Amino acid sequence: MVQRFIQNPILTTTDIQPSQPDLVVACVLNPGVFQFEGKTWLLLRVAERPVQKEGMVSFPILQADGSMQILEFDKNDPLLNLSDARMVGYKDKIYLSTISHLRLVCSDDGIHFYEPTDFPTKIFGQGVLETFGIEDSRVSFFEGQYHLTYTQVSENGVGVGLMRTRDWRTFTREGMIIPPHNKDCALFEEKIGGKYYCLHRPSGIALGGNFIWVASSPDLIHWGEHHCILRTREGAWDSARVGAGAAPIRTKEGWLEIYHGADHNHRYSLGAVLLDLENPNIVLARSLEPLVEPVADYERTGFFGNVVFTNGHLVKGDEITMYYGASDEVICGATLSIERILSSMLTPA
Numbered sequence: 001m002v003q004r005f006i007q008n009p010i011l012t013t014t015d016i017q018p019s020q021p022d023l024v025v026a027c028v029l030n031p032g033v034f035q036f037e038g039k040t041w042l043l044l045r046v047a048e049r050p051v052q053k054e055g056m057v058s059f060p061i062l063q064a065d066g067s068m069q070i071l072e073f074d075k076n077d078p079l080l081n082l083s084d085a086r087m088v089g090y091k092d093k094i095y096l097s098t099i100s101h102l103r104l105v106c107s108d109d110g111i112h113f114y115e116p117t118d119f120p121t122k123i124f125g126q127g128v129l130e131t132f133g134i135e136d137s138r139v140s141f142f143e144g145q146y147h148l149t150y151t152q153v154s155e156n157g158v159g160v161g162l163m164r165t166r167d168w169r170t171f172t173r174e175g176m177i178i179p180p181h182n183k184d185c186a187l188f189e190e191k192i193g194g195k196y197y198c199l200h201r202p203s204g205i206a207l208g209g210n211f212i213w214v215a216s217s218p219d220l221i222h223w224g225e226h227h228c229i230l231r232t233r234e235g236a237w238d239s240a241r242v243g244a245g246a247a248p249i250r251t252k253e254g255w256l257e258i259y260h261g262a263d264h265n266h267r268y269s270l271g272a273v274l275l276d277l278e279n280p281n282i283v284l285a286r287s288l289e290p291l292v293e294p295v296a297d298y299e300r301t302g303f304f305g306n307v308v309f310t311n312g313h314l315v316k317g318d319e320i321t322m323y324y325g326a327s328d329e330v331i332c333g334a335t336l337s338i339e340r341i342l343s344s345m346l347t348p349a
Helices: 338-344
Strands: 002-004 023-036 039-050 056-062 068-074 087-090 093-096 099-107 134-142 145-154 157-165 172-178 182-187 196-202 212-217 224-230 241-244 255-262 268-275 283-286 308-316 319-326 330-337
Touching: 023 099, 023 145, 023 330, 039 056, 039 134, 039 308, 056 093, 056 099, 099 134, 099 145, 134 182, 134 308, 145 182, 172 182, 182 241, 196 241, 212 241, 224 268, 224 283, 255 308, 255 338, 268 308, 319 338, 330 338
Parallel strands: 023 134, 023 308, 157 182
Antiparallel strands: 002 330, 023 039, 023 319, 039 099, 056 068, 087 093, 134 145, 145 157, 157 172, 182 196, 196 212, 212 224, 241 255, 255 268, 268 283, 308 319, 319 330
């Protein structure tokens, strides 16, 4: 079903330079993917933190004016909670252990990537809704523009932001288009019935859950007609949460979406769902078993192990070239066949 690149992992934390000398790259994750000027490009999420001192934990946050503040705590402080490597809890507040920005790299062959010198390759958070960073961008191309949906993180919560660019040198920031708590937003790359559509993932607290929803919009800014279309399945590989990957792929059978699912042990795998071409609120088929599971060593061990997570791919004919993050620490590639995915899917009862 899946052919991993023999060169995997194709990027690691040691391949990426920190954005400033007093930080280190802790994670390289979950790239958006696109083609531009004859090259393959990845829009990486790069997570950084200060060099850690013995017996202390420190992490950065952005101020509203763009300056960076370093917070530092004694690891023996009884009010400190470090049970999740991705977070720092202190008293009644939750912080992220790293801060993320987006980083452009490109490749002539789709395997060997480098940071170009003739582009502004670093995109940082701005303003009060991005003080904990920006994460996991999906890149969709339509109407002559690249549209970047990404996760905005701050103490106010986690929401969906939108940027647009035509040349990857200048960007228009549209701000938050879906408020907290929401993430994993993937835009369809064409209108359906005269409307824009997206997949997104609200997070339920007590009621509801981490399910995939569909919404429509007249202008990509104002979203409505929300429908919950994909729920978790108890006892399955996607029992705890599900979320969209990259832009849905138009096929003759329907819109094919590769999505991530996690179980209650925080093991992330990838599956597929097929949506009706004319009404994407209708689920036509869904993977019973994962398409991709964390089985390779580089997928099972790392900053946050047992994770494969994608939000970027390229499509040529029947072949999907998918780029994915593994264990929150490396970038990998794989190819899949659309026809084989479609033939493997279970039609809902």
